[in-house]
Amino acid sequence: MSITGGAVLFVVIWFITMFVTLPITLRTQAEAGEVVPGTHQGAPADFRLRRTLLIVTLVTLVLWGIVVWIITSGVISIEDLDTWGIMGERVPN
Template sequence: MNLTGGIVLYAVLWFLTLFILLPIGLISQDEAGEVVPGTHGGAPHNPELGRKALWATVISAVLWVGCAYLILGGAITQEDVIGWDRLIR
């Protein structure tokens, strides 16, 4: 894994983690009882994006370290990945 591959892997993991975290703990405006005029009642009351982005950063960093260890440590090689297509044939 080179520098570019590491950055791309981290970015993909970060966005996947963020999209998983977004609906967790979400309270709609209807549930909070404060619907802002012009918005849908199902819109989030307080999405706490900063806190979720921080958690996404921490979780994706841990996942990235695990993936980098597997790739750079030689547990998974390019030959292994190339051979995976034999599993579905």
């Protein structure tokens, strides 16, 4: 895996993790019981961006490490994913 490939993989996993984590860490104004006039009840009551970004980055580092290990160790290869043989024969490097 190249450096660029690793960086792209990290960014993709980071954004997926971010979108999964946002609703989990969200506490709405309705849940807090303090709805600010002019805002929606579902608006965040106390959005802690730094904490959320830290959690997302730490989880992403773990997931990225696992995926990189799987890719570089050859535990799962392209041939394993080619169930119906539509990719043709793989030419060795």
